[in-house]
Amino acid sequence: MGAKMVEFNGWEMPVEYPSVGGIIAEHNAVRTSVGIFDVSHMGDIRLAGPEALAAVQHISMNDASRLAVGQAQYSALLYPQGTFVDDVIVHRLGQDEYLLVINAGTREKDFSWVRDHTRDFDCEVENFSDDFTQIAIQGPKGVDLLQKLTDADLSAVKFYRVTRGRVCGLKNTLIARTGYTGEDGFEIYIPADENTSAMVWNQVLQAGREFGVVPCGLGARNTLRLEAKLALYGHEISDTINVWEAGLDRFCKMEKPDFIGRHALEKAKSTGVGRTLVGLEMIERGIARDGYKVLDEEGAEIGYVTSGSYAPFLKKNIALAYVPPQFANDRTILKVQIRSQAVKAQVVPTPFYNRPKKV
Amino acid sequence: MPYPTDFKYTKEHEWIKADGKNATVGITNYAQESLGDIVFVELPKVGSEIVAGKTFGSVESVKAVSDLYAPASGVVTEVNGELATAPEKINKDAHSAWLIKITLKNPSELNSLLSAQDYEKFVSEEAGN
Numbered sequence: 001m002g003a004k005m006v007e008f009n010g011w012e013m014p015v016e017y018p019s020v021g022g023i024i025a026e027h028n029a030v031r032t033s034v035g036i037f038d039v040s041h042m043g044d045i046r047l048a049g050p051e052a053l054a055a056v057q058h059i060s061m062n063d064a065s066r067l068a069v070g071q072a073q074y075s076a077l078l079y080p081q082g083t084f085v086d087d088v089i090v091h092r093l094g095q096d097e098y099l100l101v102i103n104a105g106t107r108e109k110d111f112s113w114v115r116d117h118t119r120d121f122d123c124e125v126e127n128f129s130d131d132f133t134q135i136a137i138q139g140p141k142g143v144d145l146l147q148k149l150t151d152a153d154l155s156a157v158k159f160y161r162v163t164r165g166r167v168c169g170l171k172n173t174l175i176a177r178t179g180y181t182g183e184d185g186f187e188i189y190i191p192a193d194e195n196t197s198a199m200v201w202n203q204v205l206q207a208g209r210e211f212g213v214v215p216c217g218l219g220a221r222n223t224l225r226l227e228a229k230l231a232l233y234g235h236e237i238s239d240t241i242n243v244w245e246a247g248l249d250r251f252c253k254m255e256k257p258d259f260i261g262r263h264a265l266e267k268a269k270s271t272g273v274g275r276t277l278v279g280l281e282m283i284e285r286g287i288a289r290d291g292y293k294v295l296d297e298e299g300a301e302i303g304y305v306t307s308g309s310y311a312p313f314l315k316k317n318i319a320l321a322y323v324p325p326q327f328a329n330d331r332t333i334l335k336v337q338i339r340s341q342a343v344k345a346q347v348v349p350t351p352f353y354n355r356p357k358k359v
Numbered sequence: 360m361p362y363p364t365d366f367k368y369t370k371e372h373e374w375i376k377a378d379g380k381n382a383t384v385g386i387t388n389y390a391q392e393s394l395g396d397i398v399f400v401e402l403p404k405v406g407s408e409i410v411a412g413k414t415f416g417s418v419e420s421v422k423a424v425s426d427l428y429a430p431a432s433g434v435v436t437e438v439n440g441e442l443a444t445a446p447e448k449i450n451k452d453a454h455s456a457w458l459i460k461i462t463l464k465n466p467s468e469l470n471s472l473l474s475a476q477d478y479e480k481f482v483s484e485e486a487g488n
Contacts, residue, residue, distance in 0.1 A: 004395070015422065016395055023421040024396045219395070219422045285443070287399050287419050310398040310421050317399075339417070 003217060009105035011041045014217035026220035027312040030181050031353075034139035035216040036204055039180075040192065041104035042134050045114050048097040049123030056098050059117050059260055060090060061243065063253040067092040072160045072178055074251050077113060078261030082242040082268055086110050086233055089178055091162050096123070099174075101134075103233045117260060133197040137204060138185030138224075140355075141211040146186050148207045150175065159184065168203045170196070180221060182228020182353055220312075227311050227353035229279065229320065235290060235306040236277055236320055242268055245322065247277045275303060278328045279350035280319040286336065286343035288319035293337040302327060305336060311352060318352050319345070360388040363454055367430065367469050368478035374454065375430040377469055383457045384430060386418060389482045391453040394420035400442045400449070402459055403435050409461065411468055416458070418449070431468040433461035 003014035016023045029035045047055055056064040062075035069092055077085035086106045091099040102110045111127045118125055137146050147154050150173075152165025157177050167173040167188055179185040190200050205213060222232070231237045236246055243252045243265055254262065254269075280288060288308035296302050308319030319336065327334060330349055335342040366374040372390035376383045391397060399419040409415040409429040416427040437460035441448060448456040463469075473481060 018392070018395065022395045024398075223421060285399070286401075287424075289424060310419075312396075312421065 003215070006218065008218060009041065011104060013041060014038070014215070016217040016219045017215050020214040023217070023219040023223060024312040026214055026216040027223050029212065029214040030139040030183055030185075030216060030220065030224055031313045032140070034137060034141040034145050034185075034208055034211050034213045035220065036201075036208065036213060037136040037138065037216050037221055038133070038201065039136050039187070039221075040133045040197075043102040043104065043107035043110060043127070043129035044132055044134075044189070045100040045102060045111055046093075046097070046126045046128050047100070047114075047118065047123050048094070048126075049121070050096060051121040052096045052098050052123040055118040055121035055123045055125075056090060056100075057257055057259060058121070059114060060088065060100075061252040061259060061261065062090065063256040064090055064092070064098065065256065069094060070162050072162055072176060076237070076243070076248065076251065077110065078243070078259070078265075079239060080260055080264060082261040082264035083239050084233065084237040084241065084243075084246075085113050085239070087231055087237055089176075091176060093162065093174075099128075101178075106233060131192055132189040133192045133200070134187055134189055135200060135204065136179055136181075136185060136187045137208075138179045138181040138183050138216075140184055141208075141213075142183075142185040145204065145208045145211055145213060146175070146188070149203060154186075168200045170200070180230055181224040182230065182351065183224070183355055222307075223309050223312055226307050226309055226318065226320070227314060227351070229351040232307060241322075242273075244268055244273045245275055245277065273325060275322040276325050276328050277306070278321055278323055279348045279352055280305075280308075280321055280334065280336070280345040281348045281352075282317035282319070282336070282343060282345045283333075284344040286338040286341065287317045288321070288336040288338065288343075288345065294321045294323055295335040295337060295342055296327065297333050297335065299335065299342055301337075302334070308336075314352055316352075318348075320350075360454070362387070362475040362479055364475045366454070366475060367472035368475065368481075369428060369430045369472060370481060371426075371428040372482075373428060373430045375469065375472065377463060377466060380463045380466060381436070382431065382433065382461050382463050382469075384459050384461065385457040386427070386449065386453055387478070387482075388453045389486075390425070391450050394418065394423060394425060396421050397446045397449045400446045400458065402438050402442070405435050405438055407435050409433060409435060409459075418446070427458065430472055431461070431466075432464040434464075436460050436462055
C-alpha cells in the first residue's frame with residue numbers, strides 16, 4: 001500500500017498513503033466521496049447483564065436509558081472532579097448489552113476504570129479490544145460502497161444507529177453508522193485475525209473503486225475531525241479539563257440518575273468556567289499548532305492552542321484553543337504566538353465544517 | 360528523482376547551488392517526501408542575513424513544522440514569492456522550487472557540504488532506520 005507509518009500510542013499506524021496523494025487528497029476524498037481507515041487501535045468494552053444499564057449510567061455522562069436497542073450515543077467517562085477519563089461511543093447492542101468504543105491511548109486505563117467502578121453492578125465487563133479489526137468507511141459515498149458488500153439494508157440504519165449483517169461473507173458483523181470525520185459513514189467490526197482483516201480491507205477497496213475510494217491514515221483522520229470540531233483526548237479533553245470548559249454540555253445529562261463526576265460538575269456550573277474552547281481562524285499568515293500560546297490583541301498571554309492545522313477542505317488555517325470566556329465571542333481578534341511572531345487570528349463559529357444536509 | 364550533481368547538500372536536507380558568490384537555496388526531494396503536502400513556507404526578507412547552520416525560516420506540511428537551516432552564510436537577495444500562494448510547488452519539484460537566493464559571504468563554506476553522491480548515501484541510511 002506504500003503507507004508512511006508512525007508510532008501512535010504503541011501502535012504502528014499509517015499516517016498517510018503518499019501513493020494515493022497524501023493527507024490532502026485523503027481528506028478531500030472523505031469530504032467528497034469516500035475514504036477508508038483502519039482504526040483497529042480503538043478499544044472496545046462490552047457490558048452485559050441485568051444491571052448493565054445501571055452500570056453504564058453510573059460511569060458515563062450521557063443518558064444511556066434513552067438508547068433504543070441498535071442506537072448509539074456520544075458520551076464520556078468522568079473522574080469525580082468532572083474531568084475526562086476518556087470520551088466514548090456507547091452502543092446499545094441488546095436489551096442488557098452495551099458496547100463502549102474507547103480511544104487507543106487510554107485503553108488499559110479505561111478498562112480498569114470501567115471494571116473498578118462497575119463492581120457493585122450485576123453485569124459482566126469484558127475487554128474486546130484485541131478481538132476486532134475496526135474499519136471506518138467514511139464519506140458521502142460510504143453507504144453506497146458498503147451496501148455492495150452487505151445484505152443489511154443500510155438505508156434503514158440512521159446516523160448513530162447500529163445493526164448486524166453479513167459483510168464480505170462474514171455473518172453477524174457489527175455495522176455502526178458512526179465515525180470521526182464529520183461526514184456520514186460506517187464503522188464495521190470484524191474478527192481481528194490478519195487474513196480476515198486483509199480480505200475485508202481489500203474487498204472494501206475493490207468495491208470502492210467506482211467511487212474513487214482511497215485508504216486514509218491518521219493524518220487525515222486528525223484534520224477531518226478538527227474541521228468538524230470533534231474532541232481528541234489529550235488535546236481538547238483531558239484529566240484536567242472539565243465538561244463545561246470543553247463545551248460538551250449537550251452530551252452531559254445532569255437530570256439523569258447520579259453518575260461519577262456529577263457532583264463536581266454541579267459545583268463547577270455554579271462558579272462558572274475560567275476558560276472555554278473556541279475555534280480560531282488565522283487572519284495573517286501562519287499555522288497555529290498544538291501547545292502554541294494564545295494572546296489578546298495587546299499581546300498578553302490568555303490561553304493555548306489544543307489542535308491546529310491547515311484545513312484541507314476549507315483551505316484555511318484553523319485551530320481550537322482554550323481562552324477565558326470574555327474572549328470567546330465570534331470575530332474577537334486574538335493572536336497566536338508562532339515561534340517569534342504574534343500572528344493575528346479571529347474567533348469563528350464552530351464546527352468549522354458542517355456536512356451538507358441531505359435533501 | 361535524481362540529486363543534481365552541481366548542488367551541495369546539508370544533513371538537514373537543504374540544497375544549495377552556487378555560481379561564484381551568488382547561490383540559490385532549497386529543500387531536497389527527500390525532505391519534501393518526508394514532510395508530505397507542504398502548505399506553508401516562512402522565509403526571511405530580502406536584505407536579511409543568514410548564518411551557516413542557523414535557522415532562516417520554516418516549512419510546514421499538514422502534519423509537521425520543519426525548520427530551515429542555512430547551508431552557508433550570506434545576505435538574502437531574492438525570495439521565491441510564488442511559494443506564499445503555491446507552496447505545493449515544492450512537492451512537485453523540490454529541486455527547481457527554490458526558496459531564497461543569497462550572496463555568499465564565503466564561498467569556500469560550501470566545501471564542507473555533502474556532494475550529491477554523499478547525500479544520496481546519507482538519506483538511504485536515514486530512510487533505512
